[in-house]
Amino acid sequence: MAAYKQCLLTSKIFHLFTQNTEGTVVMSSRVFHILAQKGNVVLTVKEDDPVLSVANLLIRHNIGGAPVMGANGALAGMVSERAIVNALTQYGPNIASLTAKEIMLKETPTASPDDNIFDIANRMTWSRSRHVPVLEDGKLVGLVSIGDIVKLRAENAEQEAQELQDYVTGSNHAAVKPHDDSPRTSSKAQHKIRTNHRN
Numbered sequence: 001m002a003a004y005k006q007c008l009l010t011s012k013i014f015h016l017f018t019q020n021t022e023g024t025v026v027m028s029s030r031v032f033h034i035l036a037q038k039g040n041v042v043l044t045v046k047e048d049d050p051v052l053s054v055a056n057l058l059i060r061h062n063i064g065g066a067p068v069m070g071a072n073g074a075l076a077g078m079v080s081e082r083a084i085v086n087a088l089t090q091y092g093p094n095i096a097s098l099t100a101k102e103i104m105l106k107e108t109p110t111a112s113p114d115d116n117i118f119d120i121a122n123r124m125t126w127s128r129s130r131h132v133p134v135l136e137d138g139k140l141v142g143l144v145s146i147g148d149i150v151k152l153r154a155e156n157a158e159q160e161a162q163e164l165q166d167y168v169t170g171s172n173h174a175a176v177k178p179h180d181d182s183p184r185t186s187s188k189a190q191h192k193i194r195t196n197h198r199n
Contacts, residue, residue: 031120031134031144032113034152040142042133044069047076047101054100055084065131067140068104075133075140077104110135111144121149 044067045054058066058081065080079100087103088095109123111132120132124146134142 029117029152030113031111031115031117031142034117034144034148035113035134035142037152038142038148040134042067042140042143044140045079045100047071047099047104049100051084051087051095051098051100051103054079058084064145067133067143068100069140074138075108075110075135076101077106078108078129078131078133079104080131105129108133112136113141117149117152120144121146124149 043057043061043063045057047068047070054066058064065078067075068077068079070076083103083105084095087098091098109127109129109132111120111123111134113134113136124130124132130146132144133140134144
């Protein structure tokens with residue numbers, strides 16, 4: 001019986017660590033889970049906004065990128081710190097004459113609120129993007145960053161560690177039987193006591 005409990009405990013520990021290592025728990029989360037935590041307010045820029053204004057916006061709000069909205073109100077692309085640095089390297093002082101439209105990434109990956117976080121992480125990896133706009137019915141409803149995914153993973157890892165600790169602690173308590181120090185009465189003595197009571 002003790003060996004069975006030990007085997008069960010080992011299996012549970014392996015399962016929890018496998019979940020944490022492969023990201024099963026984290027990656028089963030959806031985009032809307034992140035948006036529910038961070039909110040869906042997104043700072044955006046327009047296509048004709050000067051690059052220097054965009055750079056100031058990113059610095060002022062301490063963000064790494066912003067969606068670029070077209071004249072029709074639809075998503076046109078993404079502008080990021082990296083895009084600004086690349087433009088500065090290429091154009092030098094002439095960067096002041098550029099607009100967001102001229103340096104933005106047009107083929108930017110997007111997501112929907114129901115998309116799996118694992119899929120979004122893969123899109124970021126393959127496109128080398130650190131930000132993914134979230135669209136619902138063609139409208140911008142949020143923005144997911146690589147930092148959001150890392151934060152979610154860290155929170156889940158902490159939760160899983162606590163669950164593991166609780167499980168191990170609970171198993172140890174269940175395995176230890178309370179010691180009974182009360183004196184035991186033999187069956188013959190019990191029979192004699194019952195007989196005396198009847199008399």
